[in-house]
Amino acid sequence: MVFLRTYHTFKQKQVIFDDHFTMTICMMTTMASSFVFGLYVTFLLPDFQMVSILFGVWIGWKIGSELRNPAKLNGLYNGTMGGIMGTMLGAVIQNPDLCNIPIESETMIAGNMYGIAFFAACLYTLILIFIQYSFRV
Numbered sequence: 251m252v253f254l255r256t257y258h259t260f261k262q263k264q265v266i267f268d269d270h271f272t273m274t275i276c277m278m279t280t281m282a283s284s285f286v287f288g289l290y291v292t293f294l295l296p297d298f299q300m301v302s303i304l305f306g307v308w309i310g311w312k313i314g315s316e317l318r319n320p321a322k323l324n325g326l327y328n329g330t331m332g333g334i335m336g337t338m339l340g341a342v343i344q345n346p347d348l349c350n351i352p353i354e355s356e357t358m359i360a361g362n363m364y365g366i367a368f369f370a371a372c373l374y375t376l377i378l379i380f381i382q383y384s385f386r387v
């Protein structure tokens with residue numbers, strides 16, 4: 251819900267701000283959105299990791315294309331990186347043996363999944379609230 255409101259604000263106020271502000275907003279929005287959505291897609295569809303990366307590319311392209319020209323490449327790059335990082339974190343949380351992390355029980359994996367998913371949702375909401383606030387200032 252907050253993401254859609256932020257995206258709508260981008261479309262309304264894209265003429266008001268300069269290139270530096272555009273690049274910063276594009277970088278923060280695409281990286282956070284694609285990271286969190288990539289993490290959630292990896293949790294929900296663990297066999298389809300490429301979907302979360304492509305979803306990150308789509309988010310970066312969509313947000314970057316709504317802003318000015320320098321933000322298109324920035325949005326595409328940060329969306330791809332956020333999707334890849336979300337996929338990697340989701341894969342490591344589901345299977346800690348990928349990084350040789352010692353695990354004591356299966357309940358620890360489930361606890362980590364729910365805890366990190368909740369933390370990512372809270373952090374993502376906070377980032378989007380700060381972005382909304384920066385449009386008012």
